[in-house]
Amino acid sequence: MSANTFKYPQPPFTQAIALSGDRTGSKGMFQFAGFAWIYDTKAILVQGDVQSLKTPPEWRQLSRLVNLAHRLRKPIILWNLPVVHIAMEQRKTSLANTQAIQNTELALLKLPHPVISVFDESYDGADPSLGRIWNDGVVIVGSWDTQIPESGKIKIIQQPTEITSAILDLLRRARAIPTSELIANRSTSLYIFAKTEAEFSSKLPSR
Secondary structure (H helix, E strand, C coil), rough: EEEEEECCCCCCEEEEEEECCCCCCCCCCCEEEEEEEEECCEEEEEEEECCCCCHHHHHHHHHHHHHHHHHHHEEEEECCHHHEEEEEHHCCCCCHHHHHHHHHCCCCCCCCCEEEEEECCCCCCHHHHHHHHHHEEEEECCHHHHCCCCCCCEEEECCHHHHHHHHHHHHHHCCCHHHHHHHHHHHHHHHHHHHHHHHHHHHHHCC
């Protein structure tokens, strides 16, 4: 991946280095992907929307960024990127997509460092609480609080100015959890989600 240093325009990030794929067709259509700092806290940031992760190159780029976070021992922040919802829609579109999605999910599952999702006031997509499946913390800005119960893993805030403290607090909590437990919690969330989906599908009328 090649690097491009620039000042990230959106708080809470104070500095960023964008990373782009070096191989033809390997760059995903993200709004931003690379390193980002919240003061002295460095993370891998991937910002997108519900239109992201529609092709194998995008999934492969996300997988490479997760693996980079693993090697550099950094957390990863997924911004307005409903990975679970998009994976559900895209998994059966092609064999190449299915393989790329599975590789990315495995990388997220085994990442020994915190994964945090942020859904800000501009997010307009699937239920952001689904983000808790692959994440160790979720920050939600806005009126979703009427549908989603706040917990130690989900922080519901009303103002964008609260995002910085919410992210840092979730990172602090996640870092205090042993790696084996962090991964086990993700596995449990995935198992419960898959079981719920299977039960729901079994109740649908057959065609």
